[in-house]
Amino acid sequence: MSEGFEFQVSSRDGKTSARLGSLRTPHGRIDTPAFMPVGTQGTVKGLLPEQVRDAGFGLILGNTYHLALRPGADTIARHGGLHGFMGWDGGILTDSGGFQVYSLAKLRKITNEGVAFRSHIDGSLHEFTPESVIVIQEALGSDIAMVLDVCPPSRASRDELERAVEVTTDWAERSIAVRSRADQAVFGIVQGGLDRTLRAEHAVKIGSLPFEGMAIGGLSVGEPPHEMYPVAQSTAALLPEDKPRYLMGVGMPVDLVRCVMAGIDLFDCVFPTRAARNGLLLTSAGRLVIKHARFREDLKPPDPHCQCPTCSRYSRAYLRHLFAGGEILSSVLCTIHNLHFYAGLMARIRDAASRATLETLAREVEAAYPPKGDEGPSGDG
Amino acid sequence: MSEGFEFQVSSRDGKTSARLGSLRTPHGRIDTPAFMPVGTQGTVKGLLPEQVRDAGFGLILGNTYHLALRPGADTIARHGGLHGFMGWDGGILTDSGGFQVYSLAKLRKITNEGVAFRSHIDGSLHEFTPESVIVIQEALGSDIAMVLDVCPPSRASRDELERAVEVTTDWAERSIAVRSRADQAVFGIVQGGLDRTLRAEHAVKIGSLPFEGMAIGGLSVGEPPHEMYPVAQSTAALLPEDKPRYLMGVGMPVDLVRCVMAGIDLFDCVFPTRAARNGLLLTSAGRLVIKHARFREDLKPPDPHCQCPTCSRYSRAYLRHLFAGGEILSSVLCTIHNLHFYAGLMARIRDAASRATLETLAREVEAAYPPKGDEGPSGDG
Numbered sequence: 001m002s003e004g005f006e007f008q009v010s011s012r013d014g015k016t017s018a019r020l021g022s023l024r025t026p027h028g029r030i031d032t033p034a035f036m037p038v039g040t041q042g043t044v045k046g047l048l049p050e051q052v053r054d055a056g057f058g059l060i061l062g063n064t065y066h067l068a069l070r071p072g073a074d075t076i077a078r079h080g081g082l083h084g085f086m087g088w089d090g091g092i093l094t095d096s097g098g099f100q101v102y103s104l105a106k107l108r109k110i111t112n113e114g115v116a117f118r119s120h121i122d123g124s125l126h127e128f129t130p131e132s133v134i135v136i137q138e139a140l141g142s143d144i145a146m147v148l149d150v151c152p153p154s155r156a157s158r159d160e161l162e163r164a165v166e167v168t169t170d171w172a173e174r175s176i177a178v179r180s181r182a183d184q185a186v187f188g189i190v191q192g193g194l195d196r197t198l199r200a201e202h203a204v205k206i207g208s209l210p211f212e213g214m215a216i217g218g219l220s221v222g223e224p225p226h227e228m229y230p231v232a233q234s235t236a237a238l239l240p241e242d243k244p245r246y247l248m249g250v251g252m253p254v255d256l257v258r259c260v261m262a263g264i265d266l267f268d269c270v271f272p273t274r275a276a277r278n279g280l281l282l283t284s285a286g287r288l289v290i291k292h293a294r295f296r297e298d299l300k301p302p303d304p305h306c307q308c309p310t311c312s313r314y315s316r317a318y319l320r321h322l323f324a325g326g327e328i329l330s331s332v333l334c335t336i337h338n339l340h341f342y343a344g345l346m347a348r349i350r351d352a353a354s355r356a357t358l359e360t361l362a363r364e365v366e367a368a369y370p371p372k373g374d375e376g377p378s379g380d381g
Numbered sequence: 382m383s384e385g386f387e388f389q390v391s392s393r394d395g396k397t398s399a400r401l402g403s404l405r406t407p408h409g410r411i412d413t414p415a416f417m418p419v420g421t422q423g424t425v426k427g428l429l430p431e432q433v434r435d436a437g438f439g440l441i442l443g444n445t446y447h448l449a450l451r452p453g454a455d456t457i458a459r460h461g462g463l464h465g466f467m468g469w470d471g472g473i474l475t476d477s478g479g480f481q482v483y484s485l486a487k488l489r490k491i492t493n494e495g496v497a498f499r500s501h502i503d504g505s506l507h508e509f510t511p512e513s514v515i516v517i518q519e520a521l522g523s524d525i526a527m528v529l530d531v532c533p534p535s536r537a538s539r540d541e542l543e544r545a546v547e548v549t550t551d552w553a554e555r556s557i558a559v560r561s562r563a564d565q566a567v568f569g570i571v572q573g574g575l576d577r578t579l580r581a582e583h584a585v586k587i588g589s590l591p592f593e594g595m596a597i598g599g600l601s602v603g604e605p606p607h608e609m610y611p612v613a614q615s616t617a618a619l620l621p622e623d624k625p626r627y628l629m630g631v632g633m634p635v636d637l638v639r640c641v642m643a644g645i646d647l648f649d650c651v652f653p654t655r656a657a658r659n660g661l662l663l664t665s666a667g668r669l670v671i672k673h674a675r676f677r678e679d680l681k682p683p684d685p686h687c688q689c690p691t692c693s694r695y696s697r698a699y700l701r702h703l704f705a706g707g708e709i710l711s712s713v714l715c716t717i718h719n720l721h722f723y724a725g726l727m728a729r730i731r732d733a734a735s736r737a738t739l740e741t742l743a744r745e746v747e748a749a750y751p752p753k754g755d756e757g758p759s760g761d762g
Contacts, residue, residue: 327422
């Protein structure tokens, strides 16, 4: 167990697999289940750190792939780590870069040793190994580091999935051997696509290793939600009870409720922040596409039931005007709102879990947010 | 005199024409000489209103041309005016749109009646008359409205300049006849290019009309600063002593000092905000172009002598990283810094005026900011 890291399950829902708990890192404590806003390049796009905090978040995600390529882990280490570099005093989880190598980089080549790839920025050649991504994340100084994994599409062939599981297990063990920071937790990652048997075997294997938390990777990469939820459920059930469970890259509104019901404690997703920059506001009544002409003269706030700084002060007409004018403030105000919406949704989920009313909440959220399928690769670019 | 509007000169420099004073509008009081950040489309680009206030500003400029085209004055009036629309509780001066029609719009045609033009957004036909721009600005509810003027290049022919002065005078009188808001000041505008005789005649004429303030237009539109300062000086000297003098669209760092010495009280310029978005930081040691490779590993704040939120927390390396990554936060943090720099410069100017040391300050600022000539048209687009 790493110093300053503690996870406690305080209660269970009873009806579902939902758990309520608390996660402490060297940079503060958060209630779980929790959502982590994505801060890909050392910034949650458009917001100052205090605006992320004010929206209700104490743990964010940083992308190792992006940060390692630019500005480089050494530069960040010279700032005392990612916290100092970006001026964020809350918790940070960094991913391992594995998923980004598969989704963003070019010419990748996976061997037992690691993965070679070309940067999506300038085409330069790089290699990630299980050891190097731990070294990089130790330099970044995140509170939680992720192991490098092999992340095939969820519908890959059985052979490909088996091979991914095998290599990911080997890499997990190599990650443990090389980790050296006492103040950083490391999470293992379960792969296996939509294959329930492979997932089960891998969950048991990864769950047996001395990680501070366990992640489920390789979901929400093309398959419909109704195929994803049961896999999350059955996989989570085989993970250690006393360790946090993180479902990587999953986080549409409905997913959050359904996957908390499946026993998940942590989420991240680019959706609320990316949607904001595209003028898509998430409200209690569903999606609001701010560019629509019908909002030209609409004096109402984006969400009349929301108390966020954006809804407290601005009209739909003003936000539409900013979006139409290509104003930076459009992204800022919409991101503030969407993150407040996500923090509020997580609070409602925790409340519903404490009352055993998650199914009711899930149906309510499904009505406002009918599933639309995949929203693209992880990393808020 | 409009309600809630008051201007007082509290002291004079003695050595130069500089004045120290105070300007009160229905939305608060500011010290003069003062700089107004430009909020073209109902937002000082990238900043929340409280960030503009925190940078040290109590009076901003809005562009009537842009706001009249999009979203339209009626929409803004339905929000209780521009203050309510954009959530800014400080003072607002709106320009008349004259300069933007000449610099941005297409196919403009000036008659005695007004000016017809095509929108730079969608090519639609519009007409501004002296009366209509007052009606528009009354709908916007700005604290200070500007009259419509004819604004030829400063080096236009004598005939063209004479004609511009003649029409601008006629329009000034028509503006006074139509104004109806008791809580809005209206400023007249002196034209005449670089022709000292025309400027003098027009200053006397406009100065004799019952405006709450007087502006000097048509400068800093191509001529070098050393030709502009004497015209500002001689024109200001002929304007009423007891009314504020606003030098429109002028505001490079050196200009601010030199033109305060010429007797100017108010300035606006897109330079600090536009420069910020281009990664140009204004520091006590001069311009700092953040994209330069030499800042890659530079842990120092942009300006080690600055106390602004950006310099208090972020390194040059972080800002360079944000700029290189195309991050929104780059514009936000650089704009916060540049506006703090401008507020600080105005405070130093007022301090130097009170000690009669403006010439020393001017040379210091000239050394850090060698004049580079024109920075493009007004309107922070």
